Amino acid sequence: MHNILISGAGPTGLAAGLFLKKRGIDATIIESQAAISPHSKALGVNPRTLTLLQETGVTDALLQKGWKATAANIWKNGKTLVRVDLAKNGTDYPFMLVLPQSETEATIESALNSIGASVKREQVLTEFEVQDNKVIAQVNTDTIHADILLGADGAHSTVRKTLNIDFPGNSYAEPWKLYDLELDIPLEDNEVHILLVPKGFIFLLRIKNNLWRALGNIENLLELLPKGTDVGKIHWQSDFKISHRVAATLQQGPICLAGDAAHLHSPMGARGMNLGIEDAYIFAKLLAAGEIEHYGKLRHAVDQRVVKGISKFTQMPRGRVPWAAAARHALPFIAPIMLPIARKWLMGLDHEV
Numbered sequence: 001m002h003n004i005l006i007s008g009a010g011p012t013g014l015a016a017g018l019f020l021k022k023r024g025i026d027a028t029i030i031e032s033q034a035a036i037s038p039h040s041k042a043l044g045v046n047p048r049t050l051t052l053l054q055e056t057g058v059t060d061a062l063l064q065k066g067w068k069a070t071a072a073n074i075w076k077n078g079k080t081l082v083r084v085d086l087a088k089n090g091t092d093y094p095f096m097l098v099l100p101q102s103e104t105e106a107t108i109e110s111a112l113n114s115i116g117a118s119v120k121r122e123q124v125l126t127e128f129e130v131q132d133n134k135v136i137a138q139v140n141t142d143t144i145h146a147d148i149l150l151g152a153d154g155a156h157s158t159v160r161k162t163l164n165i166d167f168p169g170n171s172y173a174e175p176w177k178l179y180d181l182e183l184d185i186p187l188e189d190n191e192v193h194i195l196l197v198p199k200g201f202i203f204l205l206r207i208k209n210n211l212w213r214a215l216g217n218i219e220n221l222l223e224l225l226p227k228g229t230d231v232g233k234i235h236w237q238s239d240f241k242i243s244h245r246v247a248a249t250l251q252q253g254p255i256c257l258a259g260d261a262a263h264l265h266s267p268m269g270a271r272g273m274n275l276g277i278e279d280a281y282i283f284a285k286l287l288a289a290g291e292i293e294h295y296g297k298l299r300h301a302v303d304q305r306v307v308k309g310i311s312k313f314t315q316m317p318r319g320r321v322p323w324a325a326a327a328r329h330a331l332p333f334i335a336p337i338m339l340p341i342a343r344k345w346l347m348g349l350d351h352e353v
């Protein structure tokens with residue numbers, strides 16, 4: 001039986017541990033942080049993720065905690081340009097589940113604990129080397145020997161950097177703004193909303209009760225909320241940069257990369273966490289089947305296609321390239337052709353697993 005080391009217990013590392021354990025494979029999961037990050041981060045759990053997690057029992061638990069968004073609207077000047085029905089997606093989950101990432105992670109970790117596995121917290125992978133196709137890793141002051149190392153250690157991945165794996169792509173110049181804040185807003189509160197505004201967009205999604213996520217690429221985001229909106233307490237605020245990148249390879253010898261360690265993209269499309277959980281599923285499935293050597297090639301192709309698609313899709317709401325203006329103008333006319341494709345992207349169903 002393999003000795004598996006998973007570095008990072010974000011959604012990707014947690015899901016990898018759980019998918020492996022369900023297949024009878026124990027893994028050592030290490031995490032540098034003492035506790036799950038309290039920030040809401042990824043809010044959308046898509047039907048692909050719900051389908052993959054079904055076998056673990058986590059899906060049922062998530063469904064009890066989140067709420068179901070059944071439509072997404074694109075607005076301009078107070079009028080709906082496009083409405084995407086999220087229910088017609090052909091899966092058992094005719095919606096996008098809305099739940100803060102902190103709660104999704106806590107649910108996966110509790111499923112892990114319930115079957116006798118756990119995360120070793122405050123354990124930092126500092127360095128490692130490969131000898132005879134095996135990994136010798138330094139974790140705090142301990143040396144850990146592993147047959148396979150999964151780098152699920154996020155955007156600044158120690159695993160990716162130690163292997164000198166290139167992370168090609170691009171970053172937008174403008175900072176994006178995020179607020180989790182209390183709003184009294186004249187918008188349907190069980191749907192997703194994207195407001196197109198000059199030089200950008202505002203994404204609006206209710207998290208729970210009157211707490212909303214407002215995210216966008218414009219400085220004065222809160223001043224451009226729909227007329228009649230009352231802004232209340234701000235619970236979390238963050239400025240961040242958007243990059244679209246995929247690691248040059250997702251596998252080197254006995255080491256694999258997954259999740260943000262392997263790919264980064266804009267939150268438009270709600271794929272980051274979901275794609276990481278899908279990487280984790282494929283990693284566990286191939287490992288259990290004795291076919292882990294195929295992991296890198298398989299996932300690189302999928303992840304690269306998804307990141308390229310999201311990068312293109314993001315340009316329209318972002319509104320900073322010349323063709324974005326034309327695309328916005330033509331949106332009501334091209335929508336009937338684009339809607340089924342957009343829905344598949346949003347729901348994580350644009351490719352087979």
Ligand SMILES: Cc1cc2nc3c(=O)[nH]c(=O)nc-3n(C[C@H](O)[C@H](O)[C@H](O)COP(=O)(O)OP(=O)(O)OC[C@H]3O[C@@H](n4cnc5c(N)ncnc54)[C@H](O)[C@@H]3O)c2cc1C
Pocket residue numbers: 007008009010011012013030031032033041042043044101123124125126152153154155157158178240258259260261267269270271272273274275276
């Ligand atoms: C504002 C915002 C909104 C988002 N919205 C969405 C959304 O709607 N839908 C979606 O799917 N995604 C969304 N995302 C993206 C999502 O949050 C990430 O894609 C997701 O967290 C990636 O999970 P991960 O497990 O791969 O990496 P991470 O969550 O970054 O986890 C990596 C873990 O590794 C640990 N670690 C790092 N280095 C070491 C080390 N050397 N040793 C041990 N542990 C280490 C870290 O502490 C961390 O816990 C959003 C992100 C942000 C910031």
